[in-house]
Amino acid sequence: xxxxxxxxxxxxxxxxxxxxxxxxxxxxxxxxxxxxxxxxxxxxxxxxxxxxxxxxxxxxxxxxxxxxxxxxxxxxxxxxxxxxxxxxxxxxxxxxxxxxxxxxxxxxxxxxxxxxxxxxxxxxxxxxxxxxxxxxxxxxxxxxxxxxxxxxxxxxxxxxxxxxxxxxxxxxxxxxxxxxxxxxxxxxxxxxxxxxxxxxxxxxxxxxxxxxxxxxxxxxxxxxxxxxxxxxxxxxxxxxxxxxxxxxxxxxxxxxxxxxxxxxxxxxxxxxxxxxxxxxxxxxxxxxxxxxxxxxxxxxxxxxxxxxxxxxxxxxxxxxxxxxxxxx
Amino acid sequence: xxxxxxxxxxxxxxxxxxxxxxxxxxxxxxxxxxxxxxxxxxxxxxxxxxxxxxxxxxxxxxxxxxxxxxxxxxxxxxxxxxxxxxxxxxxxxxxxxxxxxxxxxxxxxxxxxxxxxxxxxxxxxxxxxxxxxxxxxxxxxxxxxxxxxxxxxxxxxxxxxxxxxxxxxxxxxxxxxxxxxxxxxxxxxxxxxxxxxxxxxxxxxxxxxxxxxxxxxxxxxxxxxxxxxxxxxxxxxxxxxxxxxxxxxxxxxxxxxxxxxxxxxxxxxxxxxxxxxxxxxxxxxxxxxxxxxxxxxxxxxxxxxxxxxxxxxxxxxxxxxxxxxxxxxxxxxxxxxxxxxxxxxxxxxxxxxxxxxxxxxxxxx
Numbered sequence: 001x002x003x004x005x006x007x008x009x010x011x012x013x014x015x016x017x018x019x020x021x022x023x024x025x026x027x028x029x030x031x032x033x034x035x036x037x038x039x040x041x042x043x044x045x046x047x048x049x050x051x052x053x054x055x056x057x058x059x060x061x062x063x064x065x066x067x068x069x070x071x072x073x074x075x076x077x078x079x080x081x082x083x084x085x086x087x088x089x090x091x092x093x094x095x096x097x098x099x100x101x102x103x104x105x106x107x108x109x110x111x112x113x114x115x116x117x118x119x120x121x122x123x124x125x126x127x128x129x130x131x132x133x134x135x136x137x138x139x140x141x142x143x144x145x146x147x148x149x150x151x152x153x154x155x156x157x158x159x160x161x162x163x164x165x166x167x168x169x170x171x172x173x174x175x176x177x178x179x180x181x182x183x184x185x186x187x188x189x190x191x192x193x194x195x196x197x198x199x200x201x202x203x204x205x206x207x208x209x210x211x212x213x214x215x216x217x218x219x220x221x222x223x224x225x226x227x228x229x230x231x232x233x234x235x236x237x238x239x240x241x242x243x244x245x246x247x248x249x250x251x252x253x254x255x256x257x258x259x260x261x262x263x264x265x266x267x268x269x270x271x272x273x274x275x276x277x278x279x280x281x282x283x284x285x286x287x288x289x290x291x292x293x294x295x296x297x298x299x300x301x302x303x304x305x306x307x308x309x310x311x312x313x314x315x316x317x318x319x320x321x322x323x324x325x326x327x328x
Numbered sequence: 329x330x331x332x333x334x335x336x337x338x339x340x341x342x343x344x345x346x347x348x349x350x351x352x353x354x355x356x357x358x359x360x361x362x363x364x365x366x367x368x369x370x371x372x373x374x375x376x377x378x379x380x381x382x383x384x385x386x387x388x389x390x391x392x393x394x395x396x397x398x399x400x401x402x403x404x405x406x407x408x409x410x411x412x413x414x415x416x417x418x419x420x421x422x423x424x425x426x427x428x429x430x431x432x433x434x435x436x437x438x439x440x441x442x443x444x445x446x447x448x449x450x451x452x453x454x455x456x457x458x459x460x461x462x463x464x465x466x467x468x469x470x471x472x473x474x475x476x477x478x479x480x481x482x483x484x485x486x487x488x489x490x491x492x493x494x495x496x497x498x499x500x501x502x503x504x505x506x507x508x509x510x511x512x513x514x515x516x517x518x519x520x521x522x523x524x525x526x527x528x529x530x531x532x533x534x535x536x537x538x539x540x541x542x543x544x545x546x547x548x549x550x551x552x553x554x555x556x557x558x559x560x561x562x563x564x565x566x567x568x569x570x571x572x573x574x575x576x577x578x579x580x581x582x583x584x585x586x587x588x589x590x591x592x593x594x595x596x597x598x599x600x601x602x603x604x605x606x607x608x609x610x611x612x613x614x615x616x617x618x619x620x621x622x623x624x625x626x627x628x629x630x631x632x633x634x635x636x637x638x639x640x641x642x643x644x645x646x647x648x649x650x651x652x653x654x655x656x657x658x659x660x661x662x663x664x665x666x667x668x669x670x671x672x673x674x675x676x677x678x679x680x681x682x683x684x685x686x687x688x689x690x691x692x693x
Contacts, residue, residue: 029544147675265533287543
């Protein structure tokens with residue numbers, strides 16, 4: 001078990017190094033950079049730009065070095081906990097990210113919990129009452145839920161709430177709490193704002209999980225031991241929950257490794273639409289402004305969240321399934 | 329015991345005949361296939377179906393709500409027609425307000441002459457499926473912010489959005505078969521490397537990387553180049569699932585006796601792969617492809633919606649949805665959200681089709 005976890009952690013480290021390289025290179029891809037844009041803008045405004053100034057700016061952001069040297073310098077600083085400065089905001093990246101990263105983690109984790117809390121009972125219901133009206137309704141919900149992209153669902157919900165209840169559902173905080181320090185009242189305000197983003201982010205995952213659980217539980221219920229237990233007169237609740245459900249949950253647990261990266265990545269677009277103060281909108285802005293250090297740090301962080309999710313699910317699976325735990 | 333004729337037909341049927349039979353029994357899958365086929369026909373001949381050119385502006389008819397096709401005029405039944413539209417700027421809100429001019433009737437005509445276009449980009453034509461005589465207008469789905477016909481734009485957008493999915497999957501398919509094939513057939517070090525790459529790509533969140541990559545496409549690129557850029561970006565993640573299927577099936581089949589027999593008979597490796605291994609899992613490949621296409625369509629829509637995918641003047645579902653981005657415009661002009669329904673419908677259709685194909689893929693079960 002320990003060796004399994006150690007292996008996964010080492011593997012994760014490699015993945016993160018690879019991601020950091022990819023992130024850094026991608027962000028350098030567009031022609032020009034922040035400094036050339038800045039200088040172009042200064043020229044447009046009619047300012048005189050001397051060659052010394054251009055050189056000074058380029059050196060300040062390390063843009064005069066070849067790419068691999070820039071990367072090494074950047075990576076070395078990150079290892080020391082310094083994510084560089086945002087060129088656009090003129091503030092350290094770590095300051096900009098702090099709260100947003102926390103909120104992203106909160107939203108992703110609550111969405112994950114929501115997904116499972118919804119999907120497991122519904123899946124069991126659908127499988128044990130196969131072909132009932134309820135089963136059909138949930139199957140329909142499953143199909144539509146998988147087919148509807150997050151951001152469209154967000155728009156439709158916003159439209160619904162604003163036209164029927166006159167509620168503005170964007171954001172995570174009411175105006176009065178937006179800039180205030182953390183307090184109990186602020187946390188309560190956050191909790192009140194969470195349901196919509198969670199529903200938006202969780203629907204696709206819930207729909208998918210219901211389908212997987214229904215299929216695997218149906219397979220299990222058709223097996224001989226279930227028929228035997230039924231013949232012996234075991235009450236239905238004990239019959240279903242004792243063995244079939246436990247076995248059918250296995251594929252559901254392994255889905256965590258797909259779900260968490262999907263939620264983290266889905267939240268990027270949803271946050272932009274719903275105007276949530278998470279890393280999504282910040283990343284979007286940074287990419288458009290070619291704010292190199294900020295964008296690279298954000299891509300790295302979002303990916304780290306995803307990779308950690310995979311690690312957690314691998315460990316969970318190892319705990320549940322002895323075949324994985326005891327592998328060589 | 330004698331077998332009935334139906335049973336006899338079942339026993340002698342080829343694999344593809346069996347697949348076809350099983351597929352035909354899946355009602356939802358047939359529905360999905362019909363929807364997709366309809367969309368493809370609409371998309372390929374978009375110019376013919378659309379009443380107007382997508383860039384033609386009706387400047388006095390901005391944000392015109394969908395017009396109604398009517399049959400009754402003054403209590404009498406007529407062939408389908410639309411009333412004339414008059415627009416007036418409201419003196420209180422300063423919005424354009426529209427009213428039907430009941431004195432003017434414009435019957436809907438079919439196969440009318442209109443804007444010039446080329447069928448399939450080859451044959452010049454100016455025949456449109458329907459339209460009304462000048463000065464009447466027909467905007468069945470209304471107009472958008474600068475007075476362009478929404479229905480025509482949606483039809484053109486269908487072409488772009490669907491083809492992004494199809495071209496993207498073609499690229500993914502080549503990559504997936506090639507890398508998955510190498511991985512599964514040769515094993516060893518290449519297998520190890522390719523598997524790690526696949527795991528890597530599946531482990532990282534797609535959308536932030538999609539965003540980073542498409543933000544990297546230079547804004548000066550012409551439409552067609554952006555189009556292929558986006559398609560390639562979407563395929564970078566799309567091939568991994570296919571490669572997994574190919575590898576898994578190759579691993580399972582390469583130890584079969586018939587492969588050994590083919591080897592002894594002197595078949596080369598490429599012949600064994602193409603002739604003996606590939607046909608054994610073609611049906612599974614088709615299933616994976618069908619289920620991967622909607623992911624690409626959704627990806628393109630999301631990117632274009634954010635303004636980092638296809639950019640105007642190109643039209644795709646995502647580009648059209650940009651106009652429906654804020655609550656104000658959606659509540660005032662709800663017809664602008666129609667492309668969203670098409671996205672959902674298309675993805676549903678592909679999912680139904682994929683499900684049906686999956687059930688049919690293994691007809692011996």
